[in-house]
Amino acid sequence: MRAPRSVLITGASSGIGAALAVEYAAPGVRLALCGRDPDRIGAVAESCRAKGAAPAARVLDVTDEANVAAWIDEVDDAAPLDLVIANAGVAGSRFGAGEGDAAVRRLFAVNVDGVVNTVLPALARMRARRRGQIAIMSSLAAFRGFPGAPAYSASKAAVRAWGEALRGRHARDGVEISVICPGFVVSRMTADNPFPMPMLMSAERAAGIVRRGLTRNRGRIAFPWPMYALVRLVAALPDRMIDPIMRRLPEKE
Numbered sequence: 001m002r003a004p005r006s007v008l009i010t011g012a013s014s015g016i017g018a019a020l021a022v023e024y025a026a027p028g029v030r031l032a033l034c035g036r037d038p039d040r041i042g043a044v045a046e047s048c049r050a051k052g053a054a055p056a057a058r059v060l061d062v063t064d065e066a067n068v069a070a071w072i073d074e075v076d077d078a079a080p081l082d083l084v085i086a087n088a089g090v091a092g093s094r095f096g097a098g099e100g101d102a103a104v105r106r107l108f109a110v111n112v113d114g115v116v117n118t119v120l121p122a123l124a125r126m127r128a129r130r131r132g133q134i135a136i137m138s139s140l141a142a143f144r145g146f147p148g149a150p151a152y153s154a155s156k157a158a159v160r161a162w163g164e165a166l167r168g169r170h171a172r173d174g175v176e177i178s179v180i181c182p183g184f185v186v187s188r189m190t191a192d193n194p195f196p197m198p199m200l201m202s203a204e205r206a207a208g209i210v211r212r213g214l215t216r217n218r219g220r221i222a223f224p225w226p227m228y229a230l231v232r233l234v235a236a237l238p239d240r241m242i243d244p245i246m247r248r249l250p251e252k253e
């Protein structure tokens, strides 16, 4: 997808999603943006408007299947979507209980069900017209279960595998599907991480990398590359070598 004119982004009210909204904002570009906080999503829409785009902010929880589908249909009816970015996500610490039982269920609901709720209605529309692009926000945490964030790693692994499989399945339908796997990015999600975050980058820089990857229709947009290489190595090592290291990794809380 070279220069999308109709773009929908979930979780656009802060961090990477907000930076992506601003990255795609330009005269003539329609942006459908969602988040749960009206002030935050409104402020991001204003920033996009200042760049000449036509943003429409929606207060929406991605776990609400019916409302997400209705929103996507409404936006797509008004201007057929060129690009949908299923970005909304949460990490355990957001719930104040790390990955306690309730937090684990909520995390899967947002990070997995929320992505499914976004992708399925968009995919149906794009397949019908044989055109469109979908990006799924995963993480470098998807390549290995990390003891500090078990449910988070698992949720990101699920959507990564799903997205990569959908890419092959729907290539002949004219729909481009990519999976985004960032390392550490400055956002509300990482703001209170009490441990060093190697190669931490700004959300703006991450958004630029994502956009370039999507423009080239890359299947997996994983960055920064040294961190990507490291997680691939960690995932490939035998348990007896990696378990002692994994047990010493810090937790989010």
Ligand SMILES: NC(=O)c1ccc[n+]([C@@H]2O[C@H](COP(=O)([O-])OP(=O)(O)OC[C@H]3O[C@@H](n4cnc5c(N)ncnc54)[C@H](OP(=O)(O)O)[C@@H]3O)[C@@H](O)[C@H]2O)c1
Pocket (backbone or CB within 6 Å): 010, 011, 012, 013, 014, 015, 016, 017, 018, 034, 035, 036, 037, 040, 041, 060, 061, 062, 063, 087, 088, 089, 090, 091, 110, 114, 137, 138, 139, 140, 181, 182, 183, 184, 185, 186, 187, 188, 189, 190
């Ligand atoms: N930061 C990193 O280091 C990093 C690395 C790899 C992957 N990621 C992924 O990148 C994505 C964005 O995270 P971020 O780092 O930018 O964190 P963030 O600043 O906390 O942004 C998360 C976004 O998702 C929205 N959101 C959360 N739950 C939602 C729900 N139920 N319904 C609708 N929107 C919801 C939030 O908006 P409201 O709170 O207003 O609803 C916010 O806009 C996530 O999927 C995350 O897992 C982040």
